[in-house]
Amino acid sequence: MSAVCTALPPLRGSAEHEGKLADFIWFRTGGPAEWLVRPADVRDLSVFMAGLDPETPVLPVGVGSNLIVRDGGVPGVVVRLPKAMAKVSVEPGTKGLWRVRAGAAAMGISVASAARDAGIAGLEFLRGIPGTVGGAVRMNAGAYGRDASDILVEATIVLRDGRIETWAAKELGYSYRHSLLPRGAVVVEALFEGVPGEPAAIGAEMDRIAAEREASQPLRSRTGGSTFKNPPFDKAWRLIDEAGCRGLRRGDAQVSEKHCNFLLNLGSATSADIEALGEEVRAAVKAKSGIELEWEIQRVGVVK
Numbered sequence: 001m002s003a004v005c006t007a008l009p010p011l012r013g014s015a016e017h018e019g020k021l022a023d024f025i026w027f028r029t030g031g032p033a034e035w036l037v038r039p040a041d042v043r044d045l046s047v048f049m050a051g052l053d054p055e056t057p058v059l060p061v062g063v064g065s066n067l068i069v070r071d072g073g074v075p076g077v078v079v080r081l082p083k084a085m086a087k088v089s090v091e092p093g094t095k096g097l098w099r100v101r102a103g104a105a106a107m108g109i110s111v112a113s114a115a116r117d118a119g120i121a122g123l124e125f126l127r128g129i130p131g132t133v134g135g136a137v138r139m140n141a142g143a144y145g146r147d148a149s150d151i152l153v154e155a156t157i158v159l160r161d162g163r164i165e166t167w168a169a170k171e172l173g174y175s176y177r178h179s180l181l182p183r184g185a186v187v188v189e190a191l192f193e194g195v196p197g198e199p200a201a202i203g204a205e206m207d208r209i210a211a212e213r214e215a216s217q218p219l220r221s222r223t224g225g226s227t228f229k230n231p232p233f234d235k236a237w238r239l240i241d242e243a244g245c246r247g248l249r250r251g252d253a254q255v256s257e258k259h260c261n262f263l264l265n266l267g268s269a270t271s272a273d274i275e276a277l278g279e280e281v282r283a284a285v286k287a288k289s290g291i292e293l294e295w296e297i298q299r300v301g302v303v304k
């Protein structure tokens with residue numbers, strides 16, 4: 001990877017040159033970040049971003065459950081928030097509603113569990129999304145009829161130039177698995193809202209969601225979740241099945257037998273194998289049904 005960023009501004013957190021991403025990205029594939037930056041806190045991130053050459057690209061990552069990192073790595077700066085920014089707390093909202101404030105590094109399950117313990121209903125679906133709050137706000141993550149935009153009140157973000165701003169949910173321009181979060185902006189906190197509920201009933205709904213997923217999706221695999229968005233009025237998995245791609249392999253990359261909109265790394269796949277398999281599936285679906293599937297997984301970095 002050719003260097004795009006030779007000098008970094010001062011940072012209280014850490015900055016690792018050629019920082020490995022494949023250690024934690026769900027697929028366990030892909031090249032390193034030119035710089036893997038872990039800020040100490042929001043202020044540290046803000047000062048760092050303000051001092052960083054505006055030409056240097058910045059890519060925030062959560063736990064990489066929706067990412068293919070290409071094998072040549074990611075030029076510029078990759079920001080991974082620290083566990084210190086994973087705090088979750090509860091506060092009263094307006095009109096009898098309750099709110100959950102979560103650091104962007106918090107996992108969806110932590111938010112859903114905190115809401116359950118406080119008797120706040122409506123956030124149960126986050127139980128099944130194995131990513132961070134930052135990833136959910138950016139991707140408008142959703143499941144079982146709800147998505148992040150249904151529960152988000154506002155998000156605090158650090159813009160690429162270092163400004164810290166709080167945006168109301170409607171300013172994020174949400175649609176299905178999409179937001180208008182500006183390029184290079186890092187979500188640092190989110191405020192969600194729910195309605196009063198019985199912890200036991202909320203917990204039962206979370207368990208139901210977990211069981212349903214366990215039955216239908218390959219959760220314990222090296223995967224990126226749904227590979228393609230569902231096209232209007234149809235299901236990506238049905239089209240992939242119809243095109244004969246269930247179980248299709250390229251090297252150690254495979255279309256899941258269990259849920260054929262999931263791709264798997266069976267062990268030693270490269271990101272190139274996984275991406276090429278995805279393109280092969282898209283081509284087969286186009287040939288069979290005329291429909292062009294759109295990638296849901298975010299593909300980042302450069303090819304080797």
Ligand SMILES: Cc1cc2nc3c(=O)[nH]c(=O)nc-3n(C[C@H](O)[C@H](O)[C@H](O)COP(=O)(O)OP(=O)(O)OC[C@H]3O[C@@H](n4cnc5c(N)ncnc54)[C@H](O)[C@@H]3O)c2cc1C
Pocket residue numbers: 026059060061062063064065066067081104128129130131132133134135136137138139140141142143181185186187188217218219220223224225226298
């Ligand atoms: C087994 C499995 C099941 C899944 N089920 C679902 C599901 O039901 N519904 C669903 O919607 N998704 C699902 N996913 C996909 C994934 O979990 C979600 O997209 C999740 O929101 C990604 O979060 P992350 O923290 O891992 O983000 P990453 O994968 O690290 O990043 C995804 C995108 O978000 C951006 N991003 C991450 N953090 C930040 C931040 N702090 N600020 C700004 N941008 C950020 C990244 O730049 C990238 O564009 C599943 C994935 C797996 C592996």
Ligand SMILES: NC(=O)C1=CN([C@@H]2O[C@H](COP(=O)(O)OP(=O)(O)OC[C@H]3O[C@@H](n4cnc5c(N)ncnc54)[C@H](OP(=O)(O)O)[C@@H]3O)[C@@H](O)[C@H]2O)C=CC1
Pocket residue numbers: 024025026028063081082083086105107130219220221222223
């Ligand atoms: N090896 C494999 O083949 C597979 C591995 N996995 C991994 O398993 C994990 C799923 O675990 P699950 O039980 O669902 O969720 P958990 O919340 O238990 O774990 C999430 C993982 O991310 C780490 N993590 C979360 N936030 C941060 C952060 N801000 N900074 C550093 N590390 C962080 C956790 O570290 P810690 O443990 O220190 O809390 C943990 O390793 C995923 O991370 C996934 O990559 C999934 C499928 C297959």
Ligand SMILES: C=C(O[C@H]1[C@H](O)[C@@H](CO)O[C@H](OP(=O)(O)OP(=O)(O)OC[C@H]2O[C@@H](n3ccc(=O)[nH]c3=O)[C@H](O)[C@@H]2O)[C@@H]1NC(C)=O)C(=O)O
Pocket residue numbers: 142143144145215216217224225226227228229230235236237257258259260261296
């Ligand atoms: C996993 C993701 O989100 C998922 C989310 O978890 C689920 C649940 O709400 O609904 C969407 O999947 P989906 O439309 O494929 O629905 P699923 O619930 O997974 O499957 C629907 C039904 O089809 C069945 N099914 C699915 C795949 C398959 O190969 N065979 C099969 O029979 C399942 O058993 C289930 O009964 C989201 N995917 C998209 C692209 O919108 C993700 O975005 O990464």
